[in-house]
Amino acid sequence: MASPPGSSHFHERKTMSASTWRRPSVVIRAVAVTSVLAMALAACGGGRSDTPSGGGSSNSGAIDTAACPTDPAKATVTGDTITLGTSLPLSGIYSAFKGILDGETAYIDYLNKDLGGVEVNGKKYQIKLEVKDDAYAAEKTVANVQSLIDSNVFGLFNVVGTKNNLAIRDQVNEDCVPNLLAATGSPAWGNSKYPWLLGTFLVPYPNEMKALVDYLKVNEPKATIAVLRANDDFGGAYSDTLTSLVKGTDLKVVKVVGYDPETPDTKSQITTLAATNADVLVIGGTLLACPDALKNVAASGWKPTTYMSGTCTSKTLMAIAGDAGNDVLTVLPLMDPS
Structure with a gap:
């Protein structure tokens, strides 16, 4: 899996203001959202994949889709809207993670309103984000993700939590649904047996x-x-x-x-x-x-x-x-x- 467009550095917290050390992450997020989505769409031919996985990848890096429940090569995004789904804690003691959603929403609004959407293969698409609260409970994440998959979202985006992403990786693998920019720096990511999960810019x-x-x-x-x-x-x-x-x-x-x-x-x-x-x-x-x-x-x-x-x-x-x-x-x- 390719490294994110950034590098990790030590900082003494008192030497830098919040605006100094937070701003680079926003830039990376902006670049990553567009590039990862474009990459996924290009690979999926407008759907979820056009290369032969059903949960695995070949030595060449191509995703084997032979065991997917439907043929991803024939899937398409109808209309001009790409719908993504996410699950994160919006209630309970981890509700402070709502700040992630606030940032995502602001950037998606910017993409849609100021830039006219995301261009893929010469066509502009609006981005829609379906959001579900899991209170950081893995079992709720599993239920949320199944509901999102059943509603035919193109893919998942920035699902929060190590245990939460571990809980759903078999699920998204079996259904061949891209799980883009998983919000965790766990060492579990990058496993070729789970090619539908792409990590985020978080330092591992x-x-x-x-x-x-x-x-x-x-x-x-x-x-x-x-x-x-x-x-x-x-x-x-x-x-x-x-x-x-x-x-x-x-x-x-x-x-x-x-x-x-x-x-x-x-x-x-x-x-x-x-x-x-x-x-x-x-x-x-x-x-x-x-x-x-x-x-x-x-x-x-x-x-x-x-x-x-x-x-x-x-x-x-x-x-x-x-x-x-x-x-x-x-x-x-x-x-x-x-």
Whole structure:
């Protein structure tokens, strides 16, 4: 799978304003939406695919569609509107992800109204987005996606969450429905057995840990590391990768503690981790758990070098953290200037 048009860089949170570090992502999203959609349409001949998958791809990179329920080569987009579907949390403790939808809606409005739509093979199409709330519950995502597929959306777009996309990948594979720009940096993406799933511009979570380990080798080569992680596939991508990467170095993971992703409360976990007095803290969490952990670290008197998941680098979350977010290390995607 091709890499997104950006690269990951470390940033100390206090050195950059929100407008500085958020703007590049908007540019990448704008480019990616148009290019990925055009690529998918071109490959599908106006439908969902014209190359021989039913869930797999050949060594040449072509998708084998032999086992698809209908022949994608004969599918077409009727009229001048391409309908995409998405599922994300709009309610519950993860409702802050609604900001993703706000950005998508604004950009789609821009495409449709200001640019007249997306041009594919010489024809302009308006984009319509069907939206469903899953409250970040994977079982709801599965039901939502089935409903969207049954309503004949062209494809899925930016479905949010690692566990959520894992829950639907067999489903979209069997139905041969493109799942475009899945909103997760999980290492599970890029598997040739699931060619209908295309990742997004998010920095892959293992790459975040590789960047951190490289940083520590230079700046704190004998550091002890404590890890706070969500008790799900998302959190595991951080802790498992980090544990593997420190092997053969003088870095040492001394404690890994999980928190319930259904609640943002991390006080007891931070108390446990602070007792290690580790040199470095890694926060493999997301949304409200991040500012909560940062504030709990500050209150404990523990002063580790802190790395925070790139999924938490939003103006809203860092405003909640306040001064506790100063000097935090993280990553974000940037456009390659070359």
